Each structure stands twice: as C-alpha cells, then as structure tokens.
Amino acid sequence: MKNDILKVLVTEDEIKQICKKLGKEITKDYQGKELVIVGLLKGCNPFMADLIREIDLFLKVDYLSVSSYQGTESTGDVRIRMDLSEPISGKHVLIAEDIVDTGTTITTVKKLLLHRGALSVKIVTLLDKPEGRLMECIPEYIGTVVPNEFVVGYGLDFNEDYRNLPYVGVLKPSAYEKWGKICKNKINHKLHVADPIF
Numbered sequence: 471m472k473n474d475i476l477k478v479l480v481t482e483d484e485i486k487q488i489c490k491k492l493g494k495e496i497t498k499d500y501q502g503k504e505l506v507i508v509g510l511l512k513g514c515n516p517f518m519a520d521l522i523r524e525i526d527l528f529l530k531v532d533y534l535s536v537s538s539y540q541g542t543e544s545t546g547d548v549r550i551r552m553d554l555s556e557p558i559s560g561k562h563v564l565i566a567e568d569i570v571d572t573g574t575t576i577t578t579v580k581k582l583l584l585h586r587g588a589l590s591v592k593i594v595t596l597l598d599k600p601e602g603r604l605m606e607c608i609p610e611y612i613g614t615v616v617p618n619e620f621v622v623g624y625g626l627d628f629n630e631d632y633r634n635l636p637y638v639g640v641l642k643p644s645a646y647e648k649w650g651k652i653c654k655n656k657i658n659h660k661l662h663v664a665d666p667i668f
C-alpha cells in the first residue's frame with residue numbers, strides 16, 4: 471500500500487504535534503462547558519482518537535456519518551447515513567473533520583446541529599483546503615493547510631482504501647490507473663441513498 475504514495479504532505483510527527491496543539495487550545499476554550507465532540511465518519515477516525523487524548527476535559531464523543539454529493543444544480547447535497555446516538559440540545563458541539571474542502575459538509579452539519587438546539591457549534595479539522603471552497607466557512611481549529619490536491623491517509627480514503635496510512639500523502643498516478651482497471655471489471659455497483667437532512 472505505501473508503495474502507492476508519491477509524496478508525504480503531513481508526517482506522523484507533524485500530526486502528533488498538531489493534535490497536541492489543538493488539544494491544548496480546545497482544553498483552554500471549553501473550560502466549564504458541557505462539550506460533545508461529534509466526529510464525521512469515516513474520515514475522522516484516527517484524528518478523533520488522537521485529538522481527544524490531548525484534551526484534558528470531561529467530554530462526550532458521538533459520531534455522525536454523512537455523505538455529500540457535489541450537486542448538479544446547487545451547492546451540494548448532504549445526507550445522513552448514520553445519526554447521533556444522543557440528543558444534542560443544550561450542548562456545546564465541536565465537529566471533528568478530516569478535511570474541509572468545498573465547505574458544504576460542515577456548513578450543512580453545523581446548520582443541522584444548531585437547528586437541533588446545540589448551544590454552540592464549532593469545527594476542528596485536521597486539514598484545510600481553502601482553495602476548494604464553494605461555501606464561505608472558516609473552521610475555528612485548523613491542523614494544517616494543504617494545497618488543492620487529492621490527499622489520502624490518516625482517515626482519508628481513495629475508494630475506501632488508504633485510510634490506515636499513518637500520514638497524509640498524495641497518490642502516484644499508477645494507483646488511480648489500477649482502480650480504473652478494477653472499475654472496468656465491476657458488473658453491478660449499487661449506490662446506497664440515504665434520507666436528506668432538510
């Protein structure tokens with residue numbers, strides 16, 4: 471798998487430092503508040519696990535799984551695949567994301583959680599790709615900024631692979647070509663469509 475990586479953009483060491491720094495800031499900012507960290511699956515997985523261990527507060531974790539389809543007409547269509555396990559009303563929420571690109575996902579999820587009565591909703595993201603923005607949004611906590619390239623690793627996938635890389639990197643062209651060959655052999659690819667949020 472690691473042979474498919476062209477270059478590493480964020481190393482394991484850098485990720486460790488990022489989690490420490492963000493954890494400190496969050497610990498300071500949420501003193502005395504009832505905090506729920508909502509991870510957006512599946513990409514948040516390693517980041518969430520490392521980040522929460524750097525936060526010295528009583529906090530709850532929950533997860534939300536959404537899928538976004540970049541719209542043909544509008545700004546994108548975000549759907550819930552798996553909902554939160556507890557009501558969010560009256561809580562301070564911090565959404566944990568792997569990467570913010572167009573901003574569609576976090577903007578929609580933030581709106582949804584405020585609509586459900588969250589006291590505040592902020593965003594912590596490992597990576598920010600500001601060049602990709604279609605919607606105006608600035609995450610409150612950003613690990614690091616990446617260029618407008620497709621990245622994989624540390625939770626981020628390409629066709630569900632590479633999430634288990636311990637760093638963030640860019641794939642070699644040959645990795646995409648390999649997938650093209652697999653696609654040609656696929657007979658039936660069924661898409662699961664979930665309920666719309668609004």
Ligand code: 5GP
Binds near residue numbers: 538572574575621628
């Ligand atoms: P947005 O709604 O901000 O455009 O996109 C957010 C989601 O798109 C992320 O949570 C991630 O799942 C996916 N995404 C955006 N950019 C990348 C990327 O460079 N690599 C991967 N693997 N996923 C990305």
Ligand code: MG
Binds near residue numbers: 510
């Ligand atoms: Mg994601």
